[in-house]
Amino acid sequence: MLVLSGVILIVLGIIAYQDFRYREVYWICFPLLAILFSIYKITTVGLSALLTDIIFTGGFLLLQxxxxxxxFCIKYRKTVNLTNGYLGWGDILFLLAICFYLSPVNYIVFYVVSLVVSIVYALFTRLLSEKEELTIPLAGIQALIFALILIVERSARLNFYGDTSAYYNWLLH
Incomplete structure (x- = not known):
């Protein structure tokens, strides 16, 4: 598991570097990350838990x-394509990839916290930069936060890949 965690951290580092440096990430990083997360989660909690969590986290992401x-359709009074200037494919693929690791509750917490951190980053960047157009390396910021989460999880022996069964019982009833 230590080697797998190390490879995951390397892929997260590559995503962060490429997104901060170039504002684009090689697409292969995202399916690779999803596969690595799947291997980890299947070996720790099983295939059934992985599939259940993917359904819940994927549904949440789809709703978002x-x-x-x-x-944006209401704001501009026309149909818009989210990947044309609003949200990058790397951002979407990263959020999909982490569906393969985090439990639904932890996914929502990660999603909200990472967006708040991204907004703070954007505000500071706007203050310090003279550029008219500001782009936010969302996948890069989220990759750094996720790397920190994995390090804390391993160091403190926490579990962010599973929720208690009480949560599912409450959710399903």
Whole structure:
């Protein structure tokens, strides 16, 4: 598991570097990350838990994209393509990749916290930069936060890849 965690951290580092440096990431990093997360999660909690969590986290993500799309459609009074200037494919693929690791509750917490950190980053960058157009390396910021989460999880022996069964019982009833 230590080697697998190390490879995951390397891939997260590559994503962060490429996104901060070039504002684009090699697409192969995202399916590789999803595969590595799947291997880790299957060996720790099993295939059933992986599939259940993917359904919940993927559904949440789909709902977020739908709400974001509706917001921009209403704002501009026309149909918009979210990947044309609003959200990069790397950002979408990264959020999909971490569906293969985090439990639903931890996914939502990660999602909210990483967006808040991204907003703070954007505000500081706007203050310090003279550029008119500001782009945010969302996947890079989220990759750094996720790397920190993995390090803390391993160091403190925490579990961010599973929720308690009480949560699922509450959610399903």
């Amino acid at each position: 994209f739908l709400i974001l799309w509706l917001y």
